[in-house]
Amino acid sequence: MSWPGLDASLAAPDPALARGRRRIVLVGVLFALLFAGLGLRLLHLAPEERTAEAAPEPPLAEPVRRRPDLVDRRGELLATDVPVPALAADPAQIADPGRTAERLARILGGIDPAVLERRLVKAKEAGRRFAWIAHRIAPSAELAVLEAGLPGVFLRTSEHRVYPKGSAASHLLGFVDIDNRGLAGVEHALDYGRLAALRDAREVALSIDLRVQAALRDELGRAFREFRAIGACGLVLDVRTGELLGLVSLPDFDPNAGGTARPEQRKNRCTGGSYELGSLFKVLSHAAALDSGRVRVGQRFEIPAALRIGRHTIRDVHPARRPYTAAEIFSHSSNIGTAQMVFAAGGAEPLRSMLGRLGLFERAPIELLEVARPQVQKAWPDVVTATVSFGHGIAVSPLRFAEAVASLVGDGTLVRATLLELPESTPLQPGPRVASRRTVEDLRWMMWLTVADGTAKKAAVPGYLVGGKTGTADKAGRGGYRRGAVLASFVGVFPLDAPRYLVLAVIDEPKASAASGGTRYGGKVAAPVVGSVIARIGPLLGVPPSDPAVESRFRERWLAMRPTAATDTGGPRFAAVDARR
Amino acid sequence: MSSQAAIALGAAALFAAMTVFELKRVVHERERELAALERAIAAERARIRILRADLAWLTRPERIATQARQLGLEPARIDRLVRAEDLPDATALLFAGRSLVVELDAGKLFELRFKPFRSREPATNRGGAVRP
Known part of the structure; x- marks a missing residue:
């Protein structure tokens, strides 16, 4: 390498000069590296600035958390x-x-x-x-x-x-x-x-099935409008798992504009309202009486025209004109008969114990927060026992009641309603036993009788064995029961040969109309709703038609027990069942 | 140290700097692409959510009920529901889709498929009624 500028003046190389040159080169390289480093640093900084030029995020946390x-x-x-x-x-x-x-x-x-x-x-x-x-x-x-x-x-x-x-x-x-x-x-x-x-x-x-929910809402809504009711509740419960397949409370609202809903629209009548459910309660009181072992299904009871307990008198809407068996008391919904049955079974104790086992004195443990507390009397003198046996003097939410009936007609173990879908893989854990197998069988049969030849003929669905119980409860008002204001209801279970679903319809203050033959009875107002719902959801849920053999067995049991023609004074006519089927 | 070495060193430093710069640029490019993709994914996800809601809105029960009426559809009736084993050709149905492996004389394995058997007699249960 030569440095011409320097070489021209100095012919002979001087070692000191050579050393100086080397130093200059060294310094040059050092500076070059330094500048390269600076340049690199510059390049390093430059793109960094480009990312920073994105829109400055305002100092806000995400204010709305996504919901599931x-x-x-x-x-x-x-x-x-x-x-x-x-x-x-x-x-x-x-x-x-x-x-x-x-x-x-x-x-x-x-x-x-x-x-x-x-x-x-x-x-x-x-x-x-x-x-x-x-x-x-x-x-x-x-x-x-x-x-x-x-x-x-x-x-x-x-x-x-x-x-x-x-x-x-x-x-x-x-x-x-x-x-x-x-x-x-x-x-x-x-x-x-x-x-x-x-x-x-x-x-x-969720546990609900939208198809079931829609059918329920459709049918319940029809009755709600037809009878110009002030409210209605309908629910469909899986008797085995406690899953709610549908829950409708009317009047309802559009949740997309929930804020504009009126209080009566918002009220969830199925869980948030306590009602005296009237004769529906006979399902529970009969279960209590039969489960006590002191009353049998075929046992006959004299039904007086009126039952006096202390200062109170109990009457029947349709007075019996002959002794009724326990099954007939149920299917014809005799208040007097039910009270007598409960007394024959031991009075307040067995009834209270059954209601307690079914959890009717506590709030339903459903996942919702709108759950009403049951209203129960503190002391149970005879008159309270009698009225509670046919569903007065005790107010529970329809959901709580549905759970109780599901527990009794399912397999006699406690059922708890849930709104969450249970994965199919989870094994069912049966709750504590609340009634004996025999009571369960008797109850199913009596519920069948009520639909086949009792107050709930309108709930019958061809193809399925349906059982149920009607209720027409006087509504309590200020200082006693209000004249003309009733709660018409029906609780149905199907298929009775292997109960799978419970359908409950409660219609608050229906007005008599031509569709109900001018009456407001649960059997005329609510039973048809449940019948239509079952006819619609049964096939949707893949419930196979009921086994005719079970129906024949039910019918034979009834034929063996029903009163002979001589004692029949205008009571049930079984021929009608055969004719319809 | 020779001046050649110094120049080589300088060149190497320069090359390294350029490589680093290029890498940096590529990474930034990729990052931008990634961000764009993520934005696109988020936008697409948002669209999917809206479309799902739309679909759910279009299949709401009242609308389906109205359309079903217009189309003359009606709720399924229980008497149209038949157990598979009650069907006349239940056995054929039972074996439909199953297969049987047979060994041929030549020693080869051969799979025979069952075909649903078509009954020769005319179907008597058109209306859905169950033949006993």
């Missing part, structure tokens, strides 16, 4: 969150709240600029860095807001809860407030109740 989707047992979507554009503000960055409010009001429409201005000013004074302007804006407004370029105003994506099935399951699902917090039903329970553990799940599968 709610689906029915078949995966039908019942509630979900959809992303919607929303408008928020950082009040600290808004220099002129008045102008901002005015411009936003012009873009969004339907907003009072003065109100918005006040809100922004207040938030600014409070030092808050976040304020909602609109939780939901139209996609077209989104662009307009962007174009307006207002400082301190941010577009955000918010979650908006939608209930695509509309009012189909309003009381079950409940609804949410503007901040996506649950205010009723499952939504409420997800935030504050027993379902809180599932709050962050992606999806919550």
